[in-house]
Amino acid sequence: MAWAQEAAPRLQLDPAWLHKTMAQAQRLPVVEKLVLPSPSPMAKDWAAYRARFIEPTRIQAGTRFWRKHQATLERAEQEFGVPASIVVGIIGVETLYGQNTGNFRLIDALGTLAFHFPDAHPRAVERQAFFRSELEQFLLLTSRSGADPLSVRGSYAGAMGLPQFMPSSWAKYAVDFDGDGRIDLFGSPADAIGSVANYFKAFQWRTGMATxxxxxxxxxxxxxxxxxxxxxxxxxxxxxxxxxxxxxxxxxxxxxxxxxxxxxxxxxxxxxxxxxxxxxxxxxxxxxSYYAMAVxxxxxxxxxxxxxxx
Structure with a gap:
């Protein structure tokens, strides 16, 4: 509540809306555990990691996604210079083409990490500051769009939609690629496709270069x-x-x-x-590098x- 008092004028948010929203956020101990490094990390194994993503179910789902959205993928490739295959690879690795977008209320997940980030984490101060900034971006996004901040769900770390954009990435890189006047990374595959391609363009993807x-x-x-x-x-x-x-x-x-x-x-x-x-x-x-190679x-x-x- 003290944070909401300070943040409302700074973020130009309605104080009553912000207080009401934050009053309903719940601390999630499971999220605090999930962000901690494993106490006994397993040896990295590319073959095991690869097998999670390069398998028949995901390849078949990716093929269906590509065929269904082929025109949009081709338009994104022409506009942003990023291969359709890379966009399809990202959405497949991230959410299995929208099947696994996360079921944590983002106000709870981001609120927990913004105010109760575990001290045991080796980079606790830095990470807590990051998640507080992401919470602010999430509140700004929902306030501007009119979405209910209590109903948006995503990953335990605050990632959203088919491409699992963090709120700051949504604010910076998401685009209205279906032209309906709003950005929807949950329900619009076209917006997700365009936004992933725009993200890579912003990070200097070089058209025609091998990976x-x-x-x-x-x-x-x-x-x-x-x-x-x-x-x-x-x-x-x-x-x-x-x-x-x-x-x-x-x-x-x-x-x-x-x-x-x-x-x-x-x-x-x-x-x-x-x-x-x-x-x-x-x-x-x-x-x-394991993630990149899987994509x-x-x-x-x-x-x-x-x-x-x-």
Missing amino acids: HYPVSLNAQTDMDSLMAPDILPTFSVASFTAKGAGLEGAALAHPGPLALIELRNGPHAPSYVAGTENFYAITRYNWS IELADAVAREVQSKP
Whole structure:
């Protein structure tokens, strides 16, 4: 309530509306637990992670989604320069094409993380500030649109709709792609498609560029140097290969920087690829090379299915 008193004039929100809304928000202990790192994290396993997303149910759902919305996907690709397959891959990984959009009341989830973020988290102060900002964005969005802030549901971390946009991403990147005068990432696949494509355009998606290339390593490869920048593309083709990372074919003519991407396979040897700026762009959606590769491989699998049966 003290926060609402301070926030209403700052956010130019009706004080009575804000107080009434926040008075009905509930603290959710389960959300506090869900944001904590696992006490005994499992070894990263790309094969296990991949199997969750590159599987028949999701590929078939993606094929149906693509065929149903083909004209919209093609229009988004033309307007924003982002391949239809990548947009389809994102929505498939995020929510299985709208089947799993989350069932937490966002006012409860964001309220909990804004005011009761667990101190045990290693970045508690930073994360609590982030979620308080997201709560403010959520309240601004619902106030402006006239939506009931008590009825909107999403993930435990506050993500919404088919593409699981956080409130700040909705405010910055969501677009009315079906032209009905409002943005609806829950009920309008067209708005979701256009918004995902617009998001990647904003994060410098480079039209026509590959996301990654095969790479070969050997005992002489300077792994310490290549892994130091993590997933940020830093090395020219010349400096990449000079450090002992082998590239072939089109990769040798790649015009931009590269990163060595490591995908661990549990007890087995890791897999590696050379990631481009477009691979990095996908990680702007979710800071994980495993996530990015799952999006890319689902995109490819659905594209093959669509092309094989016109």
